[in-house]
Amino acid sequence: MAQTGKHTLTVQASTQYLSDVRAFVADCAHNAGFQSSDVEDIRLAVDEAFTNIVEHAYNYDTSKEVCLSTGFNKNKFWISISDEGKPYDPTSYKEPNIPERIKQGKGGGVGVYLIKKLMDHVEYKTIGNINQIRMSKSL
Amino acid sequence: MSTFNINVKTGSNIDILEIRGELDAHTASELERYFKKLIDSNRHNLVVDFSELEYIASAGLGVFMAYIEEVRSLGGDIKLTNMSDRVYNVFDLLGFPTLYDILDDVNDAINRFSEQSSAQ
Numbered sequence: 189m190a191q192t193g194k195h196t197l198t199v200q201a202s203t204q205y206l207s208d209v210r211a212f213v214a215d216c217a218h219n220a221g222f223q224s225s226d227v228e229d230i231r232l233a234v235d236e237a238f239t240n241i242v243e244h245a246y247n248y249d250t251s252k253e254v255c256l257s258t259g260f261n262k263n264k265f266w267i268s269i270s271d272e273g274k275p276y277d278p279t280s281y282k283e284p285n286i287p288e289r290i291k292q293g294k295g296g297g298v299g300v301y302l303i304k305k306l307m308d309h310v311e312y313k314t315i316g317n318i319n320q321i322r323m324s325k326s327l
Numbered sequence: 328m329s330t331f332n333i334n335v336k337t338g339s340n341i342d343i344l345e346i347r348g349e350l351d352a353h354t355a356s357e358l359e360r361y362f363k364k365l366i367d368s369n370r371h372n373l374v375v376d377f378s379e380l381e382y383i384a385s386a387g388l389g390v391f392m393a394y395i396e397e398v399r400s401l402g403g404d405i406k407l408t409n410m411s412d413r414v415y416n417v418f419d420l421l422g423f424p425t426l427y428d429i430l431d432d433v434n435d436a437i438n439r440f441s442e443q444s445s446a447q
Contacts, residue, residue: 203353207329210382228413235384239352286392286421293396295389298421302385305420 194259201242201271202250209238213258213267220260221327230267230325233306236299237269237321245273245319264308266324275319278312329353333361341372341440343433347379350387358387362394362405371403374436378409383417395427404428404443406436 197212199205213234217227238254246252255270284298304310307323314320331354336343342365350358365373375391391405398405406428410418418424430436 203351204328206351206353206384207349225416228416232384232417235351239384239386242352286423287426290392290426291396293393295391295393296385298385298388302417302420 194257196255196257198253198255200250201246201248201252201254201273203239203242206235206238209254209256210235212256216258216260216267217265220258220265222265222325226325229306230265233303233323234267234269236303237323240276240299241269241271241273244276245271247274249273260327262327264324264326266322268320268322270318270320272317273319275314276312276321331357333357335361335365337370338437341374341437342370343374343376345376345379349382350380350390351382351384352386355386355390358390359393362390366394366397366401369401371398371401372440373398373403373405374433374440375405375407376409376433377407377411377414380411380414383414385421388417388421388423391423391427404440406430406439408433408436 195216197209199208210231214227214231217230222230234256241254242248252271252273257268259266281300284301286298289297303323308326309324311322329349329351331346331348331350334345336345344361346358348354395405408430409432410429418429423429428439430439
């Protein structure tokens, strides 16, 4: 099937670029034909994935880069986000116990949970020194 | 760059934090700074007015997660008001409506604090 509407964005790994990343992916999702509530879901999922890379893969080293690539066909829209930092091990994922985290005064730790809730399919892989999260949502 | 700012209205025993813009990993520390400052000043009855908040990510939610127990243990609360559907949906995804007092507007939150203090 022909792939249409492919776009890429490379930015420094800094939270100061979060709004640019959100604007980029919202624009791509909108152009793919999503309604605004789905665009918001995709935008938040990408925000969470980008933030995790900045914080955990690169440990706030803003000299590093993150590459985003989006595309869609008539069935689905996908986003791939790549980095060269510390790999995320998806087998270590446990659904967070949010009331317990609140009781312990712990903020955060819910990004991957949100990504999984917001997107239809989420896959992590590492090839060589490149880590990639690939997420998709049906159109 | 994400834009975010806070305006605090101080009442006799209630503080209202009007938050505006985008609350994400770039801006969440600003909200955290205000919570810390208020708690350190023994201000524990906090109302957050979300009327002008356009966007929230988990880093923003994390600030509410981190401080609610401390504030409640000091006899206060953080009450959340005026959320747009878009922002409420993110809180709802994490089950926050059963864990936080989420109200329609600031007056409801102020009344709730009055009810709670007269019930004690």
